Amino acid sequence: ELKVEQNPLFLSMQEGKNYTIYCNYSTTSDRLYWYRQDPGKSLESLFVLLSNGAVKQEGRLMASLDTKARLSTLHITAAVHDLSATYFCAVDMGVRGTYKYIFGTGTRLKVLA
């Protein structure tokens, strides 16, 4: 079964702290995506990771991909309230040029002032 698991599902953290969200997936893929969703809003693309060892950073967020471990991490540095949102990872498990996006369950992040 193709599965993408995120943990934690819920995360409440203080402003200024660091934390990491994990995304594990069940089959081989070298295409992983991170998205952000604010309450009641649509999705916003954050990062596209397309190879083993890929690392992308934007502001206080940094994403990495380890295809051998089938693991991606989203690291939050010195969190601020504006980062409060739900974060999704998605893995493309398609073969032979076809897309098959499988999304994780999402991590709901709340940053407390």
Added chain:
Amino acid sequence: KAGVTQTPRYLIKTRGQQVTLSCSPISGHRSVSWYQQTPGQGLQFLFEYFSETQRNKGNFPGRFSGRQFSNSRSEMNVSTLELGDSALYLCASSLSGHPTDTQYFGPGTRLTVL
């Protein structure tokens, strides 16, 4: 530059009816993807269109169909609605649908089936 637009934003239907949702991509984008988001199943990929052709499809029954027009606008149709089809339907556009492309999402259409 205008973003991705979806119409209608909210829709209420009854079981057995059919519904058509519309998505207008960002100008110049030729790939349009559709997603379903529900509290129970989460986010699921429906299908992707490029140059009026469906290139990729998720695991949804044949009641879910779509099409893309020559101006890249896309429609999604759901026939014989079921209660479980109640969801937020999101469309996203990108330049070519290549894995490196950034997808830009519309605000979504919230469908309620009674």
